[in-house]
Amino acid sequence: MDIRQFRHFAAVAESLHFGRAAERLGMTQPPLSQSILALEKELGAPLFARTKRSVELTPLGQQWLPHVLEALAAVDALSETARRLRDGQTGYLTLSFVSTADYSVLPDLVRRYAEAYPDVEIRLVEATSDVQIPAVVAGERHAGIIIPPAERALPEALAYHRLVSEPLVAAAPAAWVEDGRLPIVDRVLSPEALLDAPLVLFPRTVAPAFHDLVTGYFSARGHPARIVQEAIQMQTIISLVSAGLGLALVPASLRNLARAGVAYVELASPPVLETGLVWRREDEAPTLRGLLGLVGV
Template sequence: MNLRRLKFFVTVAEELHFGRAAERLCMTQPPLSQAILALEEELSVTLFKRTKRNVALTPVGEHLLSHVTKLLEEVEALPGLARQLSRGEIGSLKLGFVTTADYNLLPDLISRYSGAYPDVRVSLKEMTSDLQVEALMQGNLNAGLIIPLHQTLHTSLSYLPLMREPLLAAVPEEWLRSGRVELTDGAIGLRDIADEPLVLFPRRSAPAFHDIITTFFVSNGIQPTIGQEAIQMQTIISLVSAGMGVALVPGSLRKLGRSGVRYVPLQGRAPTIETGLVWRKDDATPTVSRLVEIARLVSSKVDRSGGAGTSASLPGGAPAAILRNNAVVNGAARPE
C-alpha cells in the first residue's frame, strides 16, 4: 500500500477539488489524478464521483476516509512513539513481588516509577521468590522483588540488593497482658517463647523464610514447636491475633496494623531479611532499565543498618496504597 497515494486521497477528499488539492500538495493536477486512479484500481473500488462541475466522495470513499485519516495519523506518530519506547517512557512492565515487599519497598518503588513514567502499564503479581525466578527465566516477568535466602541465582540474572530488615516477634496482646509472655526492656527473649506454638509458612511454600526462622531457634538450642502454618503473611498475623501462637516476621510488618497483636523486638542479634530486585541480564527492555534506575534511588533511601528496617521516606499503608491508574495487581498464592 502506497502511503503517498493515501495522503493524496485524504487531501482530495478534504478539498473535493483536484486543482486545489494539487496546489496544497505542491504538484500538478495530472499526476494527482493518476495517483487517485491507481489507488482506486489497487483497492478495486471507486472513491470519488467525478463530473465536469464537481467531485464528491462515494459511500465507499466516505467510509474509508476516517480509517485512512487515522492510519496516516498513526504513521506520522511512529517516530515519536519509537523514541518514547526506546527511552522506556511507554510500554509495559511485568513485576513480581514477595508479600513482605508490599509493606516496605513496593509502595515507594511503584509510586516513583509511576510518577516518572505514567504511560507505562505496570502489571504486578504477588509470588514467592522461587516462582519469580522461574517466571523470569521463562520470560513471564520482567523483574521481581525477591528474598534471596539460601538461593544462588542463575548466572543469566542480575540482582540488586535494596534493603535489609530484622525479624520481630508478633505476639498476642492478651499474652502480654496476662503475663504469659514477659518483656525485658521492651524486647522479648527467644527462650521466653521457646515453649509457645509457632505460626509460620509451610516449608513447601516458602523454604527460605521457613528455614531462617527454624534455624534461628535451633542455633539457640531450641526446637521450635510449630503450631499453625499459613501461606499468607496476613493470615499468619490473624492467627497470632487469635492467640494461636507467636510468629517471627520482618520489621516492616509493623505497618500491618491488626488488633490483638504487638510487634516486639527480639533480644540480642536478630536474623535479618534481605529484599532485592532481580531481572534478566539479556532483557534490553527500556522499561526494565528505568525500573532499575529508580530502584537504586529507592535503595539509597533505605536504612541498611539492620535496625529500623526502612527510613521515613518509605510510605506505610496496605496494598491499596500502591495501586495507580497504570498498575494492575494480580493476586498469587504464596508469600515469600
C-alpha cells in the same frame, strides 16, 4: 492500496481540487489522478464525482474519509510511539513480589516508578520467591522482589540488587502479652521467652530462606522451633496469630499491617531479613532499565 494512496485521497478530499492537492503533495496532477483512479478501481467504486468545474466526494468517499484520516494519524504517530517505547516512557513493566514486600519496599517503589513513568502500565503479580525466580529466568517477568536464597545462590542468568534489610519482630497474640505469657522487659522479648512458643511460619518449600532464618534463630540457641501451623501468605499468618494459634517472627515493616488482637514486639538480637530485586542480565527492556535506575543500579 498503500499509505501513499491514502495520503493522495485525503489531500484531494480535503481540498476538492486535484491541482491544489497535487501542489500540496509536491507532485504533478497526472500521477495524482492516476493514483486516485487506481484506488477507485481497487475499491470497485468511485470516491469522487468529477465534472469539468467541480470535484465532490461520493457517499462512499464521505464515509471512508474519517477512517482514512484516523489511519494516517496512527501511522504518523508510529515514530513518536517508537521513540517513547525506546526510552521506556510507555509500554509495560511486569513486576512480581513476595507478600512481605507489600508492607516495606513495594509501595514506595511502585509510587516512584508511576510518577517517573506515568504512561507505563505496571503489571504486579504476588508470588513466593521460589515461583518468581524461574519465572524471571524464563522471561515471564521483567523483575521480581524476592527474599534471596542462602548465600544469594541464584541462577547465573539473574542479577541481584539488595533493596532493604530489616530485623524480625515477634507478632504475638495480644492476650499473651497482656496476661504475661510472654515476658517482655523494656519492650523487648528475650530469645528464652520464645523457645517453647508455638510458631506460625511459611513452609520451607516455598520460602526456604525465610524459614531457615526463623528456625535458625531457635536452633542457634539449642532448641528446635515448635511449628504448629504453616501458611504461604503473610496476611494469613497474621490472621492465625490474631486467632491465638501461635506467634510469628515477621519483618519489622509488618507493623504497618495493623490487626486487632496482634501485638508486635521487638526481639533481643533479632535475625535480619534481606529483600532484593532480581532480573535477567540479558533483559534490555527499556521499562526495566527505568526501574533499575530508580533503585540505583
